[in-house]
Amino acid sequence: MVAPPLVSFLIAGVQKGGTTALFDYLGDYGDLALPAEKELHFFDDDEGVDWSAPDYGRYHAVFPAPDERPRGEATPIYTYWPNSLERIAAYNPAIRLIVVMRDPVQRAWSHWRMEYARGVEPHPFAWCIREGRQRLFRTEPWGHHREFSYVERGFYGEQAERLLSLFPREQLLFLRSEDLRRQAGGTLDRVRHFLGLRPAAAPPARESHVGRAADYPSDLTPGDVAHLRRIYARDGERLADLTGIRFEA
Template sequence: MSTPVSVFCCGVQKGGTTSLHAYFLQHPALLAPSRKEIHFFDDESQDWAAPDYTMLDTFFPDHDGRRMRFDITPIYGFWPPSLGRIRAYNPASRLIFLFRDPFDRAWSQWCMEFARGAETLPFADAIRDGRGRLDGLPPLAHEQRVYSYVERGRYAEQVRRALRHFPSESLLFLRSEDLLCQRHATLARIAGFLGIAPFPDTGEKREHRRPEIAFPSVPTNADRQLVADELRDDLCQFAALSGLDVSGWPTLR
């Protein structure tokens, strides 16, 4: 195997990972893959008893070994086996997680799925009766990728899974709003975590803005209350596990 991928951003979906990718592209110490989301470690068509890592290598150009290869695929934190697979591949990996208020994240995911035609239900229905589409399905079913609006907000579960596979010093937990509103300080933390020079100041990156289409619904206070009731205990546990102050997140207010 050639120089392994050593930097992973594992979530969350709709949490600013595309903007982080744009910053990573500008750093001379980091080597980008040919596309932003490789989706190697959540690929259920792989034989995970004997994975073919040469397939992972095909996403990267040849290099002199001095730059760090990175993979920004936000489903890794949510997809149950992914972090264990990363650990088996490279136990020295450094993992970064960007967490966003779970209600705002769920709404953004629904907008994405509706815009691409994968979702037809209004948002209110999708986070209520629409969750029945996951009932009885195995945890690795395709539907878990699409309709998991509320389920992906169980951040405490994701942090526990990360801590089971990696030591805490190999994990960096961040709030997505810090990358948006305090990018210099946040990028400095990431650079320190990775042991690389500071990021060059190439300006603010705001990628993947919401599609400008007519959506059939808008989020309501009742929708927010439903998600808050569902996730409040998990979010309190998440704050304790991650060390992040999320008291200002609308879902908890």
Template structure:
């Protein structure tokens, strides 16, 4: 029996990956890991990447003969070392990627970290001077994971790198609002991509939806981020047809 994972919901963070994971757990042809985010391939310590023990990963799955194994770790799109490790593990891996307006994604990311007490900086500072934290601590630091509000929004840059390793045919890129507004149509794209039967939507999944009334992105911050993302979004449109 092939125990390898066949696909991953690879990102982007705060773009509906939890809802998609919940939908796919209902499909009888799929087996998702007991933990939503294994964080196996993005570990920077505790794994000998010259000879990794994949049993640690496979133990997250129950007996699932005949079912495709999938997992959801949204940092994968951003964390390029994980992509090389996945290439060594399964060069035929498929990637499902959900995207939303990158300025809104950055704000949602910051709200989560700020609300958890993990970032004391106000949003305006975090997306400007706060980016230096990642340079100070290194590309694979916790700061790069936690405070990459701006960096994770350069979607074309990240997709190009992932496609350079696996090919565009192994990437399915969707807008988050396609899943939330038209879940059956979006899921049809996912199941067709995976080569399995369609999944009827008995009830809609809404996960990790935070109230917007408490904080809203300011006009100045939005204009700043829109200017940063302008060229990347133009390239994203050319690559995928997706616009925001």
């Protein structure tokens, strides 16, 4: 029996950074094999997969029938969640990873708005990015949380360093979400080149997962912005050194 082809690329990060828009754009092309739904959450599954002997059949089953097209998916927690990248490297050492990054302050704010609108987060933003960070040290795995990680998911320099320790640089593509939004055609050209695809006309511009309307109890204040800029300053320098991408200081 011939083994199914491996997944050859992932949109691996970051949450609230434009990954849905990129996944939707790529789905408009006909020369990529993508699952019907975004965010498969296979490599961050700590309970349903025996990682000493993983069964990749369940993962492969959600993709279209094998053909010549590159297979890929988008699960933005992979760059953040412990062991996900190591599991990906063990699965396919030659895999290509795309990381779409958004200004970490705006990312944190958008993340909080999403969780508040979903009814998951009852606390105001100012508390969440200050005292609320202590919640992550009462969870398992220690220091991580799927919903309340507003600040922690924005340490892109740390994530880039981890990626570069596991994969050759030529297998990594770091993008800014604002470039995808403002210059979609050029950014998609870069993605297609990175994936070894021929140039193609860009699909129509789109906005995906626009923030939900809700009666939010918080505004993003200058004090909140300054607080987060201080937190991210050193990590932002690390990101710039590793990738050349810099967000507002």
